[in-house]
Amino acid sequence: MGKTYNLKELLKPTSRYGLARVRRQNGAMNNSLALVLAPLVHLGLALACQAQTALPHEVRAVLQTAQVPETSFSALVLPAGGGMPRLAHLEAQPRSPASTMKLVTTLVALEELGPNFRWNTQLWMTSAQSSGTPRGGVLRGTLYLQGGGDPNLTWDSLRGMLRSLRAQGVRHIRGDLVLDRTYFKPARPDLGAPQFDETPAAYYNVIPDALLLNSNMLTLALDSDAQGSSVRVTPDLKGLRVVTEHTLNDTDCKQWDDDTLTVKLEPQSGGKMLLRLGGPYPKNCKSSVGLNVVDRNVYIEQFVRSFWSELGGTWQGKLQDGSTPAEAKLLVARPSDTLGNIVKLINKPSDNAMTRALFMTLGETRKTTPRLEKSSDNAVVVVNEWFDRKGIARSGLVLDNGSGLSRSERISAIEMAGLLQVGLQSNWYPEFAASMPIAGLDGTMRRRFKDSPLVGKIRVKTGTLRDTAAVAGYVRDMQGKDWVVVAFINDDNSKHGRPALDALIEWVARGDLVGK
Missing domain, CATH: 3.50.80.20 (D-Ala-D-Ala carboxypeptidase C, peptidase S13)
Structure with missing residues (x-):
């Protein structure tokens, strides 16, 4: 099943789908050919080129098992550095990207501020x-x-x-x-901001300010035996006392869910505080949890x-x-540490608070006028202007805080792929690529593809919300060819459909696409 692409869409000089600066790589379009075709683009002539629109059968099988309709799945696979897409399925549909949106914030920041930028x-x-x-x-x-x-x-x-x-x-x-x-x-x-979900004290929900110390987190080291539980708190804050009131059970320690932890902070006389921890907790268990409960x-x-x-x-x-x-x-x-190192701390573990601080920094370093009142609004302008300069269409791009932890942020697979192609040509590509989780090795990809030949061959940012699962990044196939891969699932069953993303990556990594 094929799809007709207009040459202007695919070989637009600023789109990185086939620009004059593209690298020659495993049959990808070379500089001379791109230069020859460039005049045809501006004349608006079109060529018919085929991109597979039907999802690979192994991807369809996972979606069917997970009861996720194919209409909830967007995907785009194209050669890294330029060339015709090999798979394009609902690629223009704006989707919630979850934390893959961090790629937008971090690449734009590297290009606008440089990797040596410090706070x-x-x-x-x-x-x-x-x-x-x-x-x-x-x-x-x-x-x-x-x-x-x-x-x-x-x-x-x-x-x-x-x-x-x-x-x-x-x-x-x-x-x-x-x-x-x-x-x-x-x-x-953070003051007056609507609660994102039912766990506002969780680390991923921290909303930063310009003087956010250690994300305002208390690290609680919980320890229990058959008789009771205890806790050690870091940092040691004067006037804070913590007591545990857990109901101990025989659940496997590895199965304990920190969402079941109940927390109550009680003010005491003289400015002191009492933090009560409760809820079910396994016997003979050691675990650690971070909480944002103390006033900043x-x-x-x-x-x-x-x-x-x-x-x-x-x-x-x-x-x-x-x-x-x-x-x-x-x-x-x-x-501070350099931005080049900060983007690693952002993308590998998918840190929302750091991303939001970087996003607001983009707003505060905005050079164009007129300036808007909020830092985040100015950041939106900076990102939009960057997309425009790079020639990436952004009709589906909706920005909120730049982290993906949002009910409103949207981007299409073709827009995300365009950003990844620009990333390949960026002076700061090494820093950008080094920030991405590596399959089987680190970050949010450390447990995926761990015992497969694909370890180290996949650099992708993951994204997860209750109704979203996503991947976006670079995949090297078994023949050594590099691909840009973007896929989004927006569905209530996205959690169960996540293996379809891995199936797509495996399909690309097998190298079946070369020459097709």
Whole structure:
């Protein structure tokens, strides 16, 4: 079963489907031929070329078993670097991409900002002291912790800043600490945001701000025996006490679902907090879970108080929100990791909070005008303008937060494939490709194709929501030819239909497409 493609669609110079810069690879169109055909494109002449539209029988079989209609499945397979599609099934239909949308955010960010881009978190002060320097180890004035949007502001990052302050001779702080989150607009995107699902405390649901410390997560190390359970909490926050009230059972520890954990945070006198953990839990079990339950200001305040005390210091003052005044003096600056490394931390484990911070950073670094009020709205403009410059049609592209954790984000398979083809030609392709999960080795693909000859031959981003399963990336077949593969399932039974995505990848990897 075939489909007629217009040459303008497939060989458009900016589309990367057959552009003049395409690499010669296993019979793919070479530079000279692309240059010869380019004038025909602009004359609007068309050639009929055949792309298979019927899904491979092994893919259809999985969908049928999972009770997923073929109309809920979109797929596009085409040679990496240029050439005619070998499979095109509902490729123009806008679909929910789930976390494969992170490929859009990370590639655009690499191209717009460069892999050496860094964020800065800074500590400033204002003081009535004429010199603004500590006297006798005492710093009298107001400190400002200014967030720069670092997607990976860790405990160690803030510890390093406090150590630097201590090394300047400061031991006793007599003044308030102001948290400056104003780099992103609004400063607290999480406040008033609608709940995405029934587990708002889960790590994947964290909505970042410009000063998000360790994703505001408490790491709970749970441990049980036949008689009871205990918990160890990281970081050690002053004033936080955690008690376990689990109902122990004989369930296999490996089968425990952390969604069954109940959490209740109770304020106590003197600003202290009591965290109660409950729900069923297996006997003789060890596990770890992260929770976003503590107020962000309290989290930072108690962390600073605890660690500053460890450094032998004292702090008399309170914590508040605000902005850094122009006359403030810089005390400590802490650069982040490079964007080239951050995209790995985003795409391999599929980190939503980091992606959203990167997306808002795109908005704040936007160069065109007029600027919009929200960082995320400016980011949408940046991404749209990038698609336009690259000549990728975007009629099906709908952006929200850039992470795919959204009920509204959409993209078609042909638009995602266009982005992946542009990625191949990018100066930053090595960084982009290195960020993708590798089948059988790491990230969200570490358990897929683990014991097959395909280990290491597949670099794809995965995506999962309750009604979405997706893959997008690069597959090398058994003949050594590289393919761009994009597939989306949007259906209530997508969870059961996910093996169809693996079946499609296996079909491509066998190399049956060469010469067809």
